[in-house]
Structure formats: structure tokens, C-alpha cells
Amino acid sequence: MPEPKTLSGEPGGFTTLLRAALPVVPGVNQLPGVRKGPASAFTGLSYARRGVVAERARVDAYAAVCGFPRKDVVPLTYPHMLAFPLHMAIMSDPAFPYPAIGMVHVENAITAHRAIAIGESLDVTTSVGAPRPHAKGVLLDFVTTVAGEDGTAWESTSTYLRRGRTVDGEVAPGLSIPDAPTGGVEWRLPADLGRTYAAVSGDANPIHLYPLTAKALGFPRQIAHGMWTKARSVAAIENRLPSAVTVEVAFKKPVFLPGTVAFAARQDDDGWTFALTSPKDGSPHLMGRTR
Structure with a gap:
């Protein structure tokens, strides 16, 4: 896996959506910087955000929408919000062989090693390796780690399905x-x-x-x-x-x-x-x- 690319600044917004949409626009998807590389050559990609803070206002807004109580620690699923910009950065990278539009989230596994405090400074890294076979296309596992001063506090794997041509290998059973x-x-x-x-x-x-x-x-x-x-x-x-x-x-x-x-x-x-x-x-x- 290559060294993570650093995602800086405030991620998201219209620019992110535009970058995700361009690879499915005929003609535009062949332009340099937009054109996707071949799936056969893709071995992995990684992005990171350093010193990310789980801010009280954003955590409370998320908790209210999802039904969590207001606490001094973040909800179990909240760190996915810190990782999602990295998912989009990877999918929008020309080296990633598939357009973001059409990726289907089929499984998600989260492991919390400890509670994460609101206001805590965190390093977030997401990596994806080569695609693996699926009966309807390929699966890509986006693996995230969220680390504080004492090491890894939270991990997740988001598995996405890309329908279409598959790759060689044995199809592994999904979560049942x-x-x-x-x-x-x-x-x-x-x-x-x-x-x-x-x-x-x-x-x-x-x-x-x-x-x-x-x-x-x-x-x-x-x-x-x-x-x-x-x-x-x-x-x-x-x-x-x-x-x-x-x-x-x-x-x-x-x-x-x-x-x-x-x-x-x-x-x-x-x-x-x-x-x-x-x-x-x-x-x-x-x-x-x-x-």
C-alpha cells in the first residue's frame, strides 16, 4: 500500500460532488485528471486527515438526526463522518479505477476500542486495496483507522460493490x-x-x-x-x-x-x-x- 495522500482543508461540498460525477460524463471522462486508470493495474490507494477534531456542534447535530443521546463522547458510528471525505477523495482520484457514482455500500463493520471524547484531536486514515471478485461485479474494502494520542481508538471496513465485470479469484461469502x-x-x-x-x-x-x-x-x-x-x-x-x-x-x-x-x-x-x-x-x- 502506498503512503497516504494528505487531505487538507475543509472537505466536501460542491467540488467533491463535481469530481465524483465527472467520470460518468461521456467525453469529459476521457480528459486528463478525470480519466480513470485500468482496474487491472490498481493495487491500492490511501488518504489521511491529520488533527481532525470531533466538534461539539457537529456531533450534536449528527446525534439528533440519528437518535443518539447528547454525551461528552461521540456516538459509535460518528467517526464514519470523519472518514467519509477520505472515501470520496479515493473514489475521485484518477488512480481509482471506478467512478464514485454507482458504488453501492453493501456491508459495514465498526470496531470501537474505546470511547472518543468530543474535542479530541484525531488522525484518520482510509485505505483501499485491489478489488476482489463478486457474483455481480467486484468488491472494494475501504479500511479506516482513527487514532488518538494513545493509538488506534476506532476502526471500520466499508465494503462497496461495483456492478459489472469481475476479477479473477474465489468469491468470498458475505455477512450472513x-x-x-x-x-x-x-x-x-x-x-x-x-x-x-x-x-x-x-x-x-x-x-x-x-x-x-x-x-x-x-x-x-x-x-x-x-x-x-x-x-x-x-x-x-x-x-x-x-x-x-x-x-x-x-x-x-x-x-x-x-x-x-x-x-x-x-x-x-x-x-x-x-x-x-x-x-x-x-x-x-x-x-x-x-x-
């Missing part, structure tokens, strides 16, 4: 939770949830914003962010989790907005198993477990 619970408490999700979450996360993918922008990318109307569904699910059992914990989820069917979902959780011997499902037929939107 066959006995995940169904039913439970129903949550009614408003039409503007994607816009509200985009405002606190920086993830303004058009599929989450409006019916028109979602339809342009193949969806009948806007869908909820996968990481919001994970965050909201974790928030529902947050007071029963230790500060050092691993939470793994698989994202299944999209949640269309507005809509209603059902959340259920079950305590097992070594943690919790939970799911977000359709109240109509019990089909899963998200399945997860803790340990």
Missing part, C-alpha cells in the same frame, strides 16, 4: 445473519430524511435527496442512507453496548422515503442481533450483530 429478528417497533421516516442526514454527514449523493435526482439514477424515489439505518439501529441499543465493541451490518433492500420500517433486536450470548425490515412482508433492509 439467517436468524435475524423481524417485526418490532415501527419507525416512520420522512421524505426529507436523506437531505437532513446529508446536511450532517456530507454525503449528498443524489439518490438520497429528491425523487427527481433519485429517478435520474434508476430509483423510483429517494432512499435513506445506509449509514443512517445503521446509526439509527445502533442508537436503539446504544445504552446496552460496551464502549469497546464490534458492530457488523449488511445492507439489503433500500429504504424508500417517505416510508415505514420495523426495528427488532435480540440479545444473544455474546452480543445483540438486530434487523430493520419491511412491516409489510418482513423482508430485510438491514441485518446486523454486535460482539
Whole structure:
């Protein structure tokens, strides 16, 4: 893996969205600085942010949208907000062989080694290696570490699917939770949830914003962010989790907005198993477990 490139300044905004969109524009996608390199030549890429601070106002805004209580430590899923600009920087880099538009977040695993205090200075690094095979294309694992003065405090792996041509190798099984619970408490999700979450996360993918922008990318109307569904699910059992914990989820069917979902959780011997499902037929939107 090469040395991380440093992402400085305030990330996000219109420039980031433009860089993500240009590689799918015919003609423009062949220009120097936009044209993507061949997938066969890609071995890895890494970006880092140094001295990032989890600011009180931003943490509180995120917690309010996702259902976490206000505390002096960040919610378990919040460090993903610090890493997301690095995900976008990697996907927008000409060396990364796939356009950001069309990347589908299919799995996410978070390991917290300790609580992270609001106001703490952190170094955030995200790396991605060569693609691995999938039945519908390729998978790319974006691995993030968040470190404080005492070492690594938080880690995650976000697995993205890129549909299309695959690569050589054996297809590994994905996260499977066959006995995940169904039913439970129903949550009614408003039409503007994607816009509200985009405002606190920086993830303004058009599929989450409006019916028109979602339809342009193949969806009948806007869908909820996968990481919001994970965050909201974790928030529902947050007071029963230790500060050092691993939470793994698989994202299944999209949640269309507005809509209603059902959340259920079950305590097992070594943690919790939970799911977000359709109240109509019990089909899963998200399945997860803790340990």
C-alpha cells in the first residue's frame, strides 16, 4: 500500500460532488485528471486527515438526526463522518479505477476500542486495496483507522460493490445473519430524511435527496442512507453496548422515503442481533450483530 495522500482543508461540498460525477460524463471522462486508470493495474490507494477534531456542534447535530443521546463522547458510528471525505477523495482520484457514482455500500463493520471524547484531536486514515471478485461485479474494502494520542481508538471496513465485470479469484461469502429478528417497533421516516442526514454527514449523493435526482439514477424515489439505518439501529441499543465493541451490518433492500420500517433486536450470548425490515412482508433492509 502506498503512503497516504494528505487531505487538507475543509472537505466536501460542491467540488467533491463535481469530481465524483465527472467520470460518468461521456467525453469529459476521457480528459486528463478525470480519466480513470485500468482496474487491472490498481493495487491500492490511501488518504489521511491529520488533527481532525470531533466538534461539539457537529456531533450534536449528527446525534439528533440519528437518535443518539447528547454525551461528552461521540456516538459509535460518528467517526464514519470523519472518514467519509477520505472515501470520496479515493473514489475521485484518477488512480481509482471506478467512478464514485454507482458504488453501492453493501456491508459495514465498526470496531470501537474505546470511547472518543468530543474535542479530541484525531488522525484518520482510509485505505483501499485491489478489488476482489463478486457474483455481480467486484468488491472494494475501504479500511479506516482513527487514532488518538494513545493509538488506534476506532476502526471500520466499508465494503462497496461495483456492478459489472469481475476479477479473477474465489468469491468470498458475505455477512450472513439467517436468524435475524423481524417485526418490532415501527419507525416512520420522512421524505426529507436523506437531505437532513446529508446536511450532517456530507454525503449528498443524489439518490438520497429528491425523487427527481433519485429517478435520474434508476430509483423510483429517494432512499435513506445506509449509514443512517445503521446509526439509527445502533442508537436503539446504544445504552446496552460496551464502549469497546464490534458492530457488523449488511445492507439489503433500500429504504424508500417517505416510508415505514420495523426495528427488532435480540440479545444473544455474546452480543445483540438486530434487523430493520419491511412491516409489510418482513423482508430485510438491514441485518446486523454486535460482539
